[in-house]
Amino acid sequence: MEDSFRSAAEWYDGTNALRHEGHLEWDGRGGFVVDGSTSRMEFAAADLHFLEARPGRILYRRESAPDFRLILPADLPPGLAAHLPAKSEYGAWVDRLGIGRAVAIFAVASAAAVALFMTAPDWLGPRIPDSWERNLGQAMIGDFGGRICHTPQGDAALKKLLDAVDPAATQVNAGVANIGMVNAVALPGGQVLLFDGIVQQAESPEELAGVLGHEVGHVRERHVMTALMRQFGLSVLLAGANTGVGDTMAGVASMGYSREAEREADQYARARLAESDISPLGAADFFERVAEESGEGKDQNAVVGWLASHPAAGERAREFKAAAKKGKTYHPVLTGAEFEALKSMCKDDPEVEEFELF
Template sequence: MTGPEGPVEAAFFDGMTARRWAARIAPAPDGLSLVILREGAAPLSWRFDRLRALADESDATRLTLTVLAETEDEAPRDPARLVVTDPAAVAWLLRTRPGLMRRDLRAGTFRKVALWLGGAVAAVVMMLYVILPGLADYLAEHLPRETEVAFGRSVMRQVEWIVSDESGADLACTDAEGLAALDAMKARLVGERDLGYEIELRVFDHEMVNAFAAPGGQVVIFRGLIDEAESAEEVAAVLGHEIGHVVARDPIRLTLRAVGSAGILSLILGDVTGGTVIAAAGEHVLQTSYTREAETAADAFAYRLLNEAGISSEPMAGFFDRIAKMTDLLPEYLSSHPLSAGRAEAARVNAAAQTATAPVLNAAEWQALRGICKD
């Protein structure tokens, strides 16, 4: 359309009807605009500096043109389209009109994106860290005790069923003298205190160095923890810690929190490559941030029980020192518990303030407890 051949054929759609118009196009004499001529319609003139082409079209030999216009459409474009297929014209347009592929963001787009992004992040963070935990705590407070106990029993059944699947045998240890020693320890710790729950205490025959509390007063200590402990006081401190969870209703509270936030992170990541792994990791960090404060509170409760019962917390410090090698591999924000090094320090500080202490079990009882799983 630049050369001596004169105007070039093109197809035109006016954006008002689906009719395909045969058009001829040529630059205006002043060179500032493109003139579109049709039979039976007035000539149109599109200014070159407002001329735009569609991007990512599959056919490189044609060019679909439109014009920059303030419309309410998804992009600021006039609905009319001009399809140029003449090779010389396509080449000329691409060569001499560098602005053809411009994006033309509306004014205020960046502000809008920043606002929406900030709002969305704030809403999700608010949901995960304020609303869901608050609601979970509220519901946990208002759950009838009988329901919590029934749920705890159901959870314990599931745990037994899953764990015993591997070993095939009943896990609970039943040595009579060992159970008596365990009872003595519980009585010494709890005393006359009303905890609001019947503590159902059991030892599972498993090598894991761990203990846990299920909702409604179910407390389990694994044999591995008793083997690892060097004195009865260490086991008593752990027991006090788990009772602290029971009294604070932590198991049901944390279950409700986990249920509420499940799946929200994977929602955000969607179908990103490797998104599932990132979502799982994120969920882990979220859960552990929920639990660390609960752990610290349970530690404090354990010290109260120990102090009132006159049991030394000094051995506990040694216990934390020993397991620190295993537990402190991860930084604290990735871990469900506070770092063992810090907990050892807290146990030592508490012990320094303790006055008169007496052993929680006598030597014979401690030996019986160590043999609770010998049957």
């Protein structure tokens, strides 16, 4: 073999830290041989890949032997150089594109990424595919584990309330969670949870219809993913927010909607209440009463809960009041017994788990 197909070489054989010295030779049949006094190896040319260029030297690796390294001088004879894998300056895809085009593409892509990131929650939220949202919602609901209360009568009463405020063919999943906080949340994928604390605060089924209708409104108006991304960042799309019920709880309980989203959710609730002949005065009462209580500091629990994340309770109470038709007799949305069943479903469910946030 002429010298054109041969070069001095150093290599690590991949099994130990010894550096071998000798030469590399093209075998004329699609392979290389490294040969020295301490090591001899043969391998296919396709197995050899460019690793990096250093001053005066080029390093290669082998696909089939991750720790193998071949070190050749930079000035290689042409016959050998023709068979060695091409030297890459910047990494494979940049080399393919050329550095100029790669820089241009990268600049455009970064600008787009920055623009997307800045506006992501508002822009991206309503466009998240349903299947992603459902998976995320299911993971978060999973974090509530066995804390969703069930009794036959309570479930039936909740279903009746839900039918009134969510007449869509595919309804949201609504549940009462065994959590004492005065709160209600909408989770991704059409999951709405009333916490038992807010159920206990309600003095009439119409009050609960207002709260439930409002949360369903957040689902139907596609506010949930936007708010979730504001709270957790875009990572929520990849990782989910769930590392345990405490984290999910703390996250969803402090999840904030924009003022505009709150108005839309209220409007949704009022429209459904009107269609189903449910008095909006219940929701008005609820806002008024809880706002008063929290204002006077009587019920700090209410301050950290639903009302805290839903400001301007007085103004909202007025809007629900204004939606009531003068002189109209509304029918109760639940019977007294059904309302009682809903209020006692957490207490009466022998299986439900206790919730401890801290």
